[in-house]
Amino acid sequence: MKKYYSCNSIYFLFLVGLFINFCQGQINTSAPKEKYIAPKQSPKIIGTPPSLVPNPTPTNDPSLVSQYIRTIFQDSKGNYWFGPAGQxxxxxxxxxxQYYSRTEFFHGNSKADPNFNSVHAIAEDKKGNIWFGTDCGAVKYDxxxxxxxxxxxGLRNITVGRKSILVDKNGTVWVGTSGGVFRFNPSADNTGGKSFLPFDLLSTIKVKDIMEDKTxxxxxxxxxxxxxxxDGKTIENIMEKEGLGDxxxxGMAQDKTGNFWFTMKDGICRYDPSASTGTDTKAFTSITTKDGLGGxxxxGIYIEKSGIIWITSRGSxxxxxxxxxxxxPKAFTVFTEKDGINCCVQSMYQDKAGNMWWGAGAGLYRFDGKRFYQVKQNGPW
Structure with a gap:
């Protein structure tokens, strides 16, 4: 039996649909999707948070995880490690x-304690040891x-550069300092010998970053x-004369397509190895404020798993x-303090769940897809 609807019925259904659409709001498919941040219980605070740093002016918020966070890392057990300045x-x-004191951190090395400023790099080896690079040497946590x-x-220089601890695919621990590169020798460490050996091919350079590429x-x-x-045998040096911007x-990063990205003094530089033929500068592309960078x-530079590239600079x-x-112009989106992020970003990191974290001059930050928000000692984590 066929059903027939009157004009009044159709008009009523139209009004119902219009009302539902009005209440829910129209969907803007072009707007960035905000991530749902699941609320977590505030953690128990253990230890003493670092003092506020008066440079250039101290923040008045003692509830911050830390005023400055130099590095961020998540280990294989899911723990997050933060390198606060001054602790x-x-x-x-x-x-x-949990905040660890200097006495705990520099166990067996009290000489380093008075001169210590901050942790610059964090990595994990295949045995689950956590390695820290500081301005007073390397530290291992078992x-x-x-x-x-x-x-x-065995470290001839103890000033470890930013992001300059690497555990490669073979399990070798590399440490880059202001006076050369060193490799950890586990057998010597177990027998009381020199735990670190200099990497003679790079014995004097001032290292700022170490990374392992896909090959x-x-x-x-x-x-x-x-x-x-x-490459395991020889060293190749790429400088400004070869096409590098500076x-x-x-800092360095490699994207999904195999291109390399380097930070320069006035911007970033993309290196495409597939376009490289000797000293052919076509393999290099410099990107500056003229192209859309905020500063x-x-x-620093960081590449998300999605391929999005984040670049930090003074003020943006x-x-x-x-x-x-x-x-x-849509390729670049510049965020400043009005978007919630403090200007002095010290570190960036993407965790195993895909969340991005920032350590800045006013604490720890997350990004909800549209704006930045602070993560304080009590959250929201």
Missing amino acids: SVARYDEKTL GKTFRSYTEED GNIWFASQDNGVFRY NYAG SEVW TTRYDPSIDISN
Whole structure:
């Protein structure tokens, strides 16, 4: 039996649909999707948070995880490690936020304590040990105690560069300092010998970053001599004369397509190895404020798993979508303090769940897809 609807019935259904659409709001498919941040219970605070740093002016908020956070890392157990300025490290495991004292951190090395400033790099080896790079040497945490390594253990220089501890695919621990590169020797460490051996091919450079690429090459960014690539046998040096934007290379990253990205003093530089033929500078592309970066004094670079590239500089943080042509202004989104992020970003990190974290000059930050928000000692985590 066929059903017939009157004009009044159709009009009534139209009004119902209009009312529902009005209450829910129209869907804007072009707007960035905000991530749902699941509320977590405030952690128990263990230890003493670092003092506020009066540089240039101290914040008046003692509830921050730390005023400055130099580095962020998540270990294989899911614990988060933070490197606050002026103190050793803090660990967050969803139940507790634990601050370790300098005495705990520099166990067995009291000489380093008075001169210590902050942790610059964090990595985990295949045995689950957590390694920290500081301005007073390297430190290893075995899950119970911290072990400090300095000149007595083979490090000729103890100022470890930012992001300059690497555990490669073979399990080798690399440490880059202001006076060369060193490799950890586990057998010597177990027998009381020199735990670190100098990497003679790079014995004097000032290292700012170390990374391993998709094919197993180890890359070193230097303060004065561009970047170096080690293939297991030989070293190749890439400098400004080869097409690199500057001989100062502060940070590095490799994207999904195999391109390399380097931070320069006035921007970033993309290196496409497939386009490289000797000294052909077509393999290099420099990107500066003229193209859309938010600032010229670039501090850091990080590439999300999605391919989005984040660039930090004095006064701003830039989100760059490399899938959009560089000539299109939509490729760059510049965030400043009005968007919730403090200007002095010290570190960036993406955790195993895909969440991005920032350590800035006013604490720890997350991003909900539209704006930045602070993560304080009590959350929201």
